[in-house]
Amino acid sequence: MERDYDVCVIGSGAGGGPVALTLAQAGYSVLVLEKGPWFTEQDFYKDELACCRRSVYTPSLEDEQHVIEDLLDGDWVGEATSESGWDFWNGNCVGGSSNFMSGFFYRLKPEDFRLRSEFGPVEGANVADWPISYADLEPWYTLVEKEVGISGRFVDHPFAEPRSMPDFPMPPTREHPVVDYIDRACRKLDLHPLPTPRAILSRSRDGRGSCAYSGYCGSYGCSTGAKGSARAALLDRAAATGKCEIRAHAKVYRLASDARGRVTGAHYYDAEDQAQVVTARLFVVACQAIETSRLLLASVGPKHPQGLGNNRGQVGKNLLFSAGGSGSGDLEYADLDVDAAAALKTRGPFVNRGLQDWYFLDDKAFGGRAKGGTVDFLLSHPNPIGRAMGEKWDADDRLVWGKPLQQRLKSVFTTAQHLRYEIFCDWLPNDNCFVDLDSAVRDKWNTPVAKVRIGYHEHDLKVGRYINERALRVMETLGAKNIHSGISGAPPQNLVAGGCRFGKDPATSVLDADCRVHDAENLYISDGSFMPTGGSVPYTWTIYANAFRVAERIRSAL
Amino acid sequence: MNSERQVLVTRREFLSRLAALGALAASYPALALQERRSGAVEAPDWAGKDPWHTLTAVQQHLFPAGEDTPGAADIHAIQYLRNTLDNPAADGEDREFVVNGVGWLNELAQERTGKPFIKLDETQREELLRTIEQSRAGRNWLSLLLTYLLEALLADPVYGGNPHGIGWQWLQHQPGFPRPPADKTWYRLGRPVHFQRKA
Numbered sequence: 001m002e003r004d005y006d007v008c009v010i011g012s013g014a015g016g017g018p019v020a021l022t023l024a025q026a027g028y029s030v031l032v033l034e035k036g037p038w039f040t041e042q043d044f045y046k047d048e049l050a051c052c053r054r055s056v057y058t059p060s061l062e063d064e065q066h067v068i069e070d071l072l073d074g075d076w077v078g079e080a081t082s083e084s085g086w087d088f089w090n091g092n093c094v095g096g097s098s099n100f101m102s103g104f105f106y107r108l109k110p111e112d113f114r115l116r117s118e119f120g121p122v123e124g125a126n127v128a129d130w131p132i133s134y135a136d137l138e139p140w141y142t143l144v145e146k147e148v149g150i151s152g153r154f155v156d157h158p159f160a161e162p163r164s165m166p167d168f169p170m171p172p173t174r175e176h177p178v179v180d181y182i183d184r185a186c187r188k189l190d191l192h193p194l195p196t197p198r199a200i201l202s203r204s205r206d207g208r209g210s211c212a213y214s215g216y217c218g219s220y221g222c223s224t225g226a227k228g229s230a231r232a233a234l235l236d237r238a239a240a241t242g243k244c245e246i247r248a249h250a251k252v253y254r255l256a257s258d259a260r261g262r263v264t265g266a267h268y269y270d271a272e273d274q275a276q277v278v279t280a281r282l283f284v285v286a287c288q289a290i291e292t293s294r295l296l297l298a299s300v301g302p303k304h305p306q307g308l309g310n311n312r313g314q315v316g317k318n319l320l321f322s323a324g325g326s327g328s329g330d331l332e333y334a335d336l337d338v339d340a341a342a343a344l345k346t347r348g349p350f351v352n353r354g355l356q357d358w359y360f361l362d363d364k365a366f367g368g369r370a371k372g373g374t375v376d377f378l379l380s381h382p383n384p385i386g387r388a389m390g391e392k393w394d395a396d397d398r399l400v401w402g403k404p405l406q407q408r409l410k411s412v413f414t415t416a417q418h419l420r421y422e423i424f425c426d427w428l429p430n431d432n433c434f435v436d437l438d439s440a441v442r443d444k445w446n447t448p449v450a451k452v453r454i455g456y457h458e459h460d461l462k463v464g465r466y467i468n469e470r471a472l473r474v475m476e477t478l479g480a481k482n483i484h485s486g487i488s489g490a491p492p493q494n495l496v497a498g499g500c501r502f503g504k505d506p507a508t509s510v511l512d513a514d515c516r517v518h519d520a521e522n523l524y525i526s527d528g529s530f531m532p533t534g535g536s537v538p539y540t541w542t543i544y545a546n547a548f549r550v551a552e553r554i555r556s557a558l
Numbered sequence: 559m560n561s562e563r564q565v566l567v568t569r570r571e572f573l574s575r576l577a578a579l580g581a582l583a584a585s586y587p588a589l590a591l592q593e594r595r596s597g598a599v600e601a602p603d604w605a606g607k608d609p610w611h612t613l614t615a616v617q618q619h620l621f622p623a624g625e626d627t628p629g630a631a632d633i634h635a636i637q638y639l640r641n642t643l644d645n646p647a648a649d650g651e652d653r654e655f656v657v658n659g660v661g662w663l664n665e666l667a668q669e670r671t672g673k674p675f676i677k678l679d680e681t682q683r684e685e686l687l688r689t690i691e692q693s694r695a696g697r698n699w700l701s702l703l704l705t706y707l708l709e710a711l712l713a714d715p716v717y718g719g720n721p722h723g724i725g726w727q728w729l730q731h732q733p734g735f736p737r738p739p740a741d742k743t744w745y746r747l748g749r750p751v752h753f754q755r756k757a
Contacts, residue, residue, distance in 0.1 A: 046734025050744035216734030347732045384712040392704045401620040413729035
């Protein structure tokens with residue numbers, strides 16, 4: 001049977017990009033279907049309205065939304081995000097949310113691949129070992145350093161994961177003077193401040209410019225191509241092979257499958273909202289965790305009456321976010337001499353400091369050996385409107401205006417540098433964190449939206465608080481004032497994975513070790529959905545690495 | 559990028575920062591502001607008619623000019639508001655709400671004082687606005703106007719507020735680069751996108 005393409009990849013972010021590039025380079029015809037538009041470097045400016053205050057890179061919530069189920073007085077209550085304003089989209093355009101990351105990249109550690117065997121079960125959590133080991137993924141982590149472009153400097157520390165290459169392919173991005181404060185404080189506390197690797201070029205390469213150090217990175221598209229988005233680093237190259245076509249404004253709503261369970265076609269709506277269908281030998285889904293599960297659940301077929309790969313009721317289950325929290329403190333200019341204050345006011349270079357001294361805990365007070373997490377330092381986001389908006393309400397939730405508002409603005413903008421830290425801990429997989437199809441709310445194409453239940457495990461808070469106590473000591477030691485912090489069970493919607501975990505037993509997984517969907521031999525998932533546990537770092541490097549690994553498996557299977 | 563967490567703590571973070579007030583020195587040169595003001599062009603015709611006339615007065619009350627502080631007029635807040643609400647990509651509900659609010663405000667002003675809002679003195683204006691803040695709709699209306707004032711102060715000048723970066727200079731804020739040219743404003747990127755304010 002003649003098919004339109006060898007491979008159809010649905011979704012163009014960190015999960016789709018490596019597959020499209022690898023297979024196009026291998027000579028296969030590849031079609032990438034992306035729901036959103038195709039922006040390039042010529043569309044990305046440091047415009048706070050475009051990045052963060054209007055729906056440009058994400059859909060209007062009236063058109064497309066989610067229903068979020070949260071615990072309210074003992075009951076799970078769903079609320080549509082168009083009502084709550086809690087936006088769960090992260091970047092719907094070619095390259096996906098990798099366009100808008102700030103690109104601080106960490107690998108997982110060997111123990112992260114076998115948490116269950118290493119630390120034992122946790123009551124109320126579905127912790128599972130991965131079907132592959134760190135050694136299986138290590139070559140692909142290394143490949144990402146080169147293919148995506150990761151800048152950094154390796155520093156050994158007690159919990160450093162093994163590396164096959166001694167150091168990163170390029171030196172770190174330029175660093176902000178505040179790192180001296182962090183380094184001094186950490187040394188005083190006998191900690192190991194680590195340079196944070198970044199998926200940001202510190203040197204021009206392959207037609208991509210070096211970082212321009214504007215200081216507006218996270219939430220913004222990159223104007224120089226330095227940021228290692230799937231678009232700039234991979235898809236532009238895939239398209240240049242002549243074997244990969246990227247079709248924007250193509251929203252896939254159903255995968256059709258045949259009597260053998262094989263996927264036969266991807267049904268999508270085009271820019272004019274007309275229904276289209278495309279055929280391929282093999283399909284790869286990478287729509288980011290929530291939408292990937294939603295698409296599988298919506299794609300019923302003769303061998304998949306409950307949705308693709310869902311014959312054992314596993315699709316959408318064990319969704320992961322990142323647990324932890326964050327804190328902040330002020331380095332007040334009034335406490336410093338003029339030069340030191342001027343240095344701290346610098347805008348542009350990166351903070352590039354993290355701590356993994358508590359990645360694993362071994363403390364009787366905590367309850368023995370346990371998995372901990374990562375602390376990463378950063379400056380408060382530079383967005384001025386976002387910052388100013390926090391000043392229009394007072395502590396009693398009354399509006400502030402007139403001179404009091406102006407004084408507050410002056411103070412928050414001009415008296416201190418605001419240092420922040422974020423804590424990343426495992427979000428324990430549990431029965432109250434999953435994706436399903438909502439029975440009532442539909443998108444503008446009249447298909448059911450994803451309903452996401454966001455339950456967290458109490459243990460996550462315990463770990464978060466333990467690390468937070470120690471992070472606070474760093475903040476105090478480096479002289480920060482007005483220190484505030486919070487550990488929360490609220491999910492950061494931009495750090496999402498799981499829902500289609502891979503595993504050895506089809507009864508408790510959706511994918512096999514190659515990330516092929518059980519019962520659908522020509523369907524693979526290559527985004528973060530595969531992760532049974534998330535590790536205690538942002539997901540993107542692991543998603544990139546695994547997608548390159550899966551691409552190689554697909555190449556062997558074709 | 560970890561924006562959600564940022565939202566969760568910044569609120570707390572900001573609520574407690576009031577304590578740091580007082581140590582402020584005036585750093586925006588008053589002279590530069592005076593020069594700007596002397597060179598200001600006259601308000602366009604539409605600004606003298608309602609709802610814009612009343613809205614201008616409300617904005618000036620919410621964001622008054624000081625010797626070294628740019629006020630609503632200095633940041634072209636009314637032009638910014640009009641550009642934003644009249645934008646074809648804009649949320650029609652916002653426009654209707656802002657305009658309706660002017661009607662309610664003036665009705666209440668008449669009822670309480672026998673005069674429209676623009677005829678009230680500063681004390682009366684404050685009293686009236688604090689009164690409408692007690693209702694949910696009034697509070698939302700004022701909050702929305704404050705949002706657009708802060709956008710006029712700090713959004714890129716390409717949107718009609720913050721002339722010559724006056725708001726950035728006042729707050730010693732260093733904008734990013736490259737800055738958006740007129741043909742790459744948010745509503746001109748890609749195909750038309752529906753307007754949506756984000757929290």
